[in-house]
Amino acid sequence: xxxxxxxxxxxxxxxxxxxxxxxxxxxxxxxxxxxxxxxxxxxxxxxxxxxxxxxxxxxxxxxxxxxxxxxxxxxxxxxxxxxxxxxxxxxxxxxxxxxxxxxxxxxxxxxxxxxxxxxxxxxxxxxxxxxxxxxxxxxxxxxxxxxxxxxxxxxxxxxxxxxxxxxxxxxxxxxxxxxxxxxxxxxxxxxxxxxxxxxxxxxxxxxxxxxxxxxxxxxxxxxxxxxxxxxxxxxxxxxxxxxxxxxxxxxxxxxxxxxxxxxxxxxxxxxxxxxxxxxxxxxxxxxxxxxxxxxxxxxxxxxxxxxxxxxxxxxxxxxxxxxxxxxxxxxxxxxxxxxxxxxxxxxxxxxxxxxxxxxxxxxxxxxxxxxxxxxxxxxxxxxxxxxxxxxxxxxxxxx
Numbered sequence: 243x244x245x246x247x248x249x250x251x252x253x254x255x256x257x258x259x260x261x262x263x264x265x266x267x268x269x270x271x272x273x274x275x276x277x278x279x280x281x282x283x284x285x286x287x288x289x290x291x292x293x294x295x296x297x298x299x300x301x302x303x304x305x306x307x308x309x310x311x312x313x314x315x316x317x318x319x320x321x322x323x324x325x326x327x328x329x330x331x332x333x334x335x336x337x338x339x340x341x342x343x344x345x346x347x348x349x350x351x352x353x354x355x356x357x358x359x360x361x362x363x364x365x366x367x368x369x370x371x372x373x374x375x376x377x378x379x380x381x382x383x384x385x386x387x388x389x390x391x392x393x394x395x396x397x398x399x400x401x402x403x404x405x406x407x408x409x410x411x412x413x414x415x416x417x418x419x420x421x422x423x424x425x426x427x428x429x430x431x432x433x434x435x436x437x438x439x440x441x442x443x444x445x446x447x448x449x450x451x452x453x454x455x456x457x458x459x460x461x462x463x464x465x466x467x468x469x470x471x472x473x474x475x476x477x478x479x480x481x482x483x484x485x486x487x488x489x490x491x492x493x494x495x496x497x498x499x500x501x502x503x504x505x506x507x508x509x510x511x512x513x514x515x516x517x518x519x520x521x522x523x524x525x526x527x528x529x530x531x532x533x534x535x536x537x538x539x540x541x542x543x544x545x546x547x548x549x550x551x552x553x554x555x556x557x558x559x560x561x562x563x564x565x566x567x568x569x570x571x572x573x574x575x576x577x578x579x580x581x582x583x584x585x586x587x588x589x590x591x592x593x594x595x596x597x598x599x600x601x602x603x604x605x606x607x608x609x610x611x612x613x614x615x616x617x618x619x620x621x622x623x624x625x626x627x628x629x630x631x632x633x634x635x636x637x638x639x640x641x
Contacts, residue, residue, distance in 0.1 A: 269482065275416060282304065296325055329357075329378075383488070385494065386418065388437050393438075393452055411473065451633070474639075502525060508599055509578065515552060575619070588610075
């Protein structure tokens with residue numbers, strides 16, 4: 243890891259180069275990238291003769307061509323690997339469940355394997371679930387935001403396996419929002435499943451790098467550490483953007499939604515709908531309470547797959563369509579501030595979920611006090627600088 247030897251000042255210069263304007267960030271084909279799952283020669287032989295658990299979902303695939311792929315589970319079974327069971331995160335193993343929907347244990351109809359839900363009443367595997375597992379493989383596409391719950395699932399997998407002396411093998415995938423770091427650092431009192439660690443909203447790491455940080459910072463219960471093994475990607479660069487070929491969850495249907503998600507997810511903690519119940523999830527926002535003379539775009543959320551009970555269902559919402567906005571390389575607060583300033587009822591704008599998403603009570607207070615986006619961001623900078631310095635030792639790829 244080249245950056246280990248760099249001084250912090252040099253690294254900050256490198257980070258500035260990484261966070262170039264959105265227009266300068268070039269896009270590469272995801273299939274051109276040597277994702278870890280595709281590097282079967284690096285791990286399949288190692289898994290033979292072991293009883294394997296898989297933490298995966300619809301993104302856990304091996305690409306056979308530009309447009310075709312085979313699920314990791316199917317590939318391992320075809321190679322004679324003894325896969326014992328699958329562990330599924332939020333949205334389920336096939337990725338079709340609504341956000342926040344309780345996922346039940348079951349059986350995967352294609353492979354016949356038992357599927358253990360890690361979203362619902364039990365977010366951490368029990369010793370019973372792990373009693374006949376020799377190694378756990380984690381392969382899920384993340385999007386680089388603290389409140390995207392797959393990194394919380396990663397935490398509990400690592401913790402449960404560490405307690406049972408089971409190694410965890412991470413198959414790494416790119417971070418589509420890995421070209422910047424931004425947002426308030428989570429404060430301990432706001433720890434929840436949508437924010438478990440003291441990191442900014444946009445953390446800048448791949449899932450394997452993040453796993454190393456969980457271990458290195460001793461964030462697992464009682465400071466226990468997991469036997470962590472990584473399969474790296476080939477050719478990954480934060481200078482390149484990767485359009486995800488498979489949507490990582492039902493309400494992130496395309497690269498535009500993935501890019502806007504860290505900024506628009508704050509609306510989940512308000513009375514504003516962020517596009518759930520439409521075909522433009524996390525690409526529009528609106529509410530019946532916003533001023534239609536300011537917010538001229540209209541939409542009506544409807545019940546649909548991935549959004550069974552969308553906010554303001556069947557009600558006309560006034561807002562903005564962001565599909566033509568430039569790609570972001572920063573956390574955009576302007577839309578959140580504008581919505582608060584022009585809602586009919588500021589008293590009901592925020593709900594109890596907002597501070598959990600923000601990881602702090604300061605952001606809501608600053609918005610209510612009329613602070614500008616620049617003033618709010620300035621209040622984060624010292625903690626972000628400390629964070630950037632901290633993560634150097636966990637980085638696997640050159641920046």
